[in-house]
Amino acid sequence: MTARSTRRPSAAPFRPAAIGAIAVAGALLLTACGDQTESAAPASEKSSTSEAPLFDKLPEEIQKKGKIEVGTNAEYAPMEFMDGGKIVGVDPDLAEALSKQLGVEFEFTSGSFDGLITSVNSGRYDIAMSSITDNKARQEGLDDKGKKLGDGVDFVDYFVAGTAIYVKKGNPKGVESLEDLCGKKAAVQRGTTYEDALKKQSKKCKDDGKKAIDIESFENDTEAQTRVKSGGAAAGVNDYPVALELVRKAGNGETFEIVGEQYDAGPFGIAVDKDNTQLRDALKEAVDAIIADGSYKKVLEKWGAETGAIDAAAINSGK
Template identity: 30%
Template sequence: MKKVLMILVIMMLSAASYAEGRVEKIIKNNKIRVGTTGDYKPFTYYNGKDFEGYDIEVAKYIAEDLGVELEFVPTTWKTLIDDLESDKFDIAMGGITRNTKRKIRVELSRPYLVFGKSPIVRKADEGKYTSLEAIDKPGVKVGVNIGGTNEKFADKNIKSAQIIKYERNLDVPQAVIKGEVDVMISESPEAIHYANEYKKLAAPMIDNPMTKSQLGYLIPKGEYDMLDLINFILDEMELKGIMDELKAKQIK
């Protein structure tokens, strides 16, 4: 009986050792599926026809480097990790903050950008909202997108101002311009982008953000072969100066 059990255990371990990894599946299927929200400039943006942005360019480089086709799979901030766990895509990309809660559920790539929470305001209010204390006052309306770290930051830190939540991140800068809200809780790269794109907007705290964090990519839990591969490609991109070129082109 013991011999039979031992044989079964060996067979199970052998089968596990030959289990097809995610990288093998990607190569076999000749396709890498990238989940992205398409609503977070300058990292991911769906223009009605195609996806564009910093992380979209990185995704294209990864697919080309692997010699496989690239498929973008739309997702949302609320369903980002659920969709990844449900195998709707192989990797999530698009201005995603590395944090402990995400690390518990998924694998995080090495960081590729340091940033911080920064407000986006109307140009006329540039000198008015220069600190969290100045923002968190009665009568101030603060806009955030639902499901991301901006919402979590606002829920934790905004006590006196009114928080107004939007389904789409792209709608919040427009809400600031229209006067629906006074401040958008954003992140420094996005704040820089919108301040440059719209003359009516300003980013008063990009040099002294309210927090410090890092961006990375999400990979399904336990997919260490995929994690190692992505980190290797990112290291190579850094070495070749491709990361600097993308930052100069996309984050402005």
């Protein structure tokens, strides 16, 4: 929104150790694997079918309830976003493919991005899947200053993306890189790793004798986009696939443009509580399985996200 270059939650919240309670008012649910009536089948029946070869790898609690509850922030097309009252995108479609391996549904709830990791640690969600960048701080539950905020999470890495800078069409402020933002306003979603990137660059600006970046942080990415569109901010920073989708779709491609190349590419991971190693390992096997059977590739091709493909899942590969 986790960066969510790409959308990467900062260590302070979370997209990696998250701060604050997740906003659940008006949360929207999506079962990523279709008709919920199918989930009513007893766990014993599911485990016996060849269509769910990894069912027995799941924790008994997950097997019994027949679903994995997923926290997300559905504001990052094409990764996860609302369409006709449903949560759709790369992550929900990947979850649907994973469900065929695991034999349980993935039930998505959309809420505040900066509360996702906290909600995993508290048990509100089994996992968080929301374009979250895996890094050491989030693994260890640290904020951007190294302060301990929580237990942290383990990540099952399934995608890779970098950070991108997007500007109003025509680039009226002449921004070509992060360095060009010294003394200018930049819009970003609060609690993301690309907010951290702006803070680091702002400090560098001052160290070099230039003016700091005027960082405007918003609760959601839509507000940041609006700020750039109105000319109130010189640029926005986001995950590369998200920025690319924004440039393609907003105003039929006439609203924004990306400047420069994506940078600081890192893995997106599914966040799992550190104590739930059985679920973590089952998810890793499932990701490897959908890569092997080709369904992973089909999902990425559907959404134009092939540049983020990986060859094999990994656990805590972020730095």
